[in-house]
Amino acid sequence: MTVRRRLLVLVPLLVAMMSAVLFLVFQSGRLVQDGYGLMMNRLLLYQETVQAAEAGITALNEYLIHPAPEEETRAGIALAELERLRDSLEGQAGGHEYAASLKGHAGMLATLGEQAGGSLRAAQSGQVSAALDRYREAETTLGYIREGGQRLAGQELAAYRPLYAGIQAENERLNRLGIAVFAIGTLLSVAMAIWVSRSVTEPVNQLVRAAEAVSSGNLEPRLPEARSGSELDTLTASFRQMLEGLRASIAKDRRLSEQERLVKxxxxxxxxxxINPHFLFNTLNSLSKMALLEGADKTSGFTVQLSQLLRYNLxxxxxxxxxxxxxxxxxxxxxxxxxxxxxxxxxxxxxxxxxxxxxxxxxxxxxxxxxxxxxxxxxxxxxxxxxxxxxxxxxxxxxxxxxxxxxxxxxxxxxxxxxxxxxxxxxxxxxxxxxxxxxxxxxxxxxxxxxxxxxxxxxxxxxxxxxxxxxxxxxxxxxxxxxxxxxxxxx
The missing domain is CATH 3.30.565.10 (Histidine kinase-like ATPase, C-terminal domain)
Incomplete structure (x- = not known):
């Protein structure tokens, strides 16, 4: 595997693994946030119902004291808000552990709305005594609503206490998981960097040492072994071929030098x-002719043979x-x-x-x-x-x-x-x-x-x-x- 392919495989793999772990952490955090949100929304709803009930009674009281049109309008708006919160509270009652308490609290809000509305209508028709009677009933109902809101908040907190403990434990686990993810990611990154570095730099260092050995006269250096067909293996094979060619060239020069020495x-x-080949050849030829003239044919032939032998040797x-x-x-x-x-x-x-x-x-x-x-x-x-x-x-x-x-x-x-x-x-x-x-x-x-x-x-x-x-x-x-x-x- 080439170095480029290693990096193209390992780096995306590491990124994908880290992304998967971070996604799990994000999902766990979102579940915790959803639990917190659900509990806080209900507590706020209980608080809003009490505040809306108090605001309605206050607006009704101001209208009864100062029956002005603007006070009448404020009282109407307060009662409408009270009606909306009652509907929302009834919607929360479905499947809740304290559904009966929620329905009872919603019923109290409905009673308060009817009493406040009756007082408002009586005051509008000039029935002051009836309006005051209904107002006093509404104040009594408001006291019950305050108590019911506190009770519901206490029940909600009691019900979510195990969940809250679980959320705290989950937060602690997420903290540990975050530390573990950071440590593992760091270790994996360092390990991958070391592995890639060793797979690249170690063969290069061996080639450098081999080149230094060749420069000092050692033609049998230690070369890195072929591993996975990477570019470094190709470089090593080329370096090995260069060494073989260098050794062959040196051997060729040695043979040529040896031959020149032998020839010399x-x-x-x-x-x-x-000594002097021409003088020696001429002398031998003269001796051969003299022997032939004197009738010494064998001596003449022997001299001719010696001349031929000497001529071939030279x-x-x-x-x-x-x-x-x-x-x-x-x-x-x-x-x-x-x-x-x-x-x-x-x-x-x-x-x-x-x-x-x-x-x-x-x-x-x-x-x-x-x-x-x-x-x-x-x-x-x-x-x-x-x-x-x-x-x-x-x-x-x-x-x-x-x-x-x-x-x-x-x-x-x-x-x-x-x-x-x-x-x-x-x-x-x-x-x-x-x-x-x-x-x-x-x-x-x-x-x-x-x-x-x-x-x-x-x-x-x-x-x-x-x-x-x-x-x-x-x-x-x-x-x-x-x-x-x-x-x-x-x-």
Whole structure:
């Protein structure tokens, strides 16, 4: 869930919950107010009836003393108001707990109205004695009305005393509920703010720490885990891809640097051995012609082979060659070694024609064959055997150089396969630089480090097996990838 969606869900949910609680509080408060209102309206009604009765008697008394038209009007209005209150009181009597008392009080108001009205009519007709008699009756009735009003108010208060206690308890409960609502709302708001903040800021802080670790050289920082597909997960995935690309770029630069170092090492060795290539080639050609003129055909052929071998060794190291050219170069080298060993070593070839077109780095086979001679079968008085196998295996080409010489122990074999190591000590001096260079250049050219195997044991010979991946892919790497080293970098 995205951060925006979280906020759009949680904030309205919190607001709705708070609104529901406030609505309940409002409903409870309104019920309390309705109870108060009902009780006060009845008490006020009782008070109004007593006041209206007193006002009617007062107006009638003033008319009897001063029978003026305006006094007559005031008395009529007072009696009409008294009649209205009586009707209202009778309306309140329905379903009331003290309905009989209310009806009795309403009856007293009706009696007062009849007595006051009779007195008013008698005074209007000139019957003074009758008017006074009815007036005195009305005053007596007024006393009863006062007592009835007080009694009704007392009964009302007595009846509403439990309700009043309940209202007080309800007010107390509402106060506690208000405090609880405020506390819960505050806690929920703080909890939601902390949760949203942690869900947003914690991954951001982890990314910041990861960026600081990368800036200090640590390419394996701890990144936040993917949680719910939010924008932060997308940012983390992009950061992780950036790190992978950075690691791949650094590994690529290291391979290129390693290759340049290996190439420069080979060039330095070639430079140490060549001195002046043109002078050496011319000298060898002159020796070959002189031997031919003197009738030493074998010496002339040997010199030509040596010249060809030296010329191939000094070729450009930044261009791919084929196994066919490498095999021709090995045959030239073997021709020279034959003149030295004179039948002590037998060389066997197992070559498939399809394998000869495979593109490979230059100087791939001859250093391995030379190693088989120098550190394998050189000490044998006779019976030395070297087998060279070039074959296809699916889409790959397999190269095997095997001898039946003195072999090597596990430590020396592991040192040969370790990239970047120094020379490997053996019983006949030092070896390993040329062989390790061959292995490393093949791995760099093909972009893999699982291409070489060595089977050997002391006294049981050595077999080196190299696997060259798909020739088309290999050629692309050699000509346009990491393995390309311009000739200007050759020292």
């Amino acid at each position: 090492t080979l060039e330095l060795q070639a430079l140490q051995s060549q 070729r450009s190291l930044d261009a791919a060659t084929t196994l066919r050219e490498e095999l021709a170069h090995v045959r030239t080298y073997l021709g020279i070694q034959e003149a030295r060993f004179r039948g002590r070593v037998q060389v066997e070839f197992q070559v498939e024609e399809e394998a000869l077109s495979t593109p490979v780095p230059p100087l791939l086979l001859q250093p391995l064959v030379e190693n088989a001679f120098v550190h394998g079968v050189e000490r044998l008085e006779s019976g030395g055997q070297i087998r060279i196998v070039l074959r296809r295996d699916g889409n790959d080409t397999v190269i095997e150089i095997a001898d039946n010489g003195q072999g090597m122990d596990t430590e020396r074999r592991a040192a040969l396969l370790e990239p970047g190591g120094g020379p490997v000590a053996s019983g006949s001096g030092s070896t390993g630089m040329g062989v390790r260079n061959v292995f490393r250049r093949l791995e760099l050219a093909c972009g893999r480090e699982d291409l070489v195997e060595i089977d050997s044991a002391p006294g049981q010979g050595t077999r080196i097996r190299m696997r060259v991946p798909d020739p088309v892919e290999n050629l692309r790497i050699m000509e346009g990838g990491d393995a390309h080293v311009p000739s200007s970098h050759r020292g």
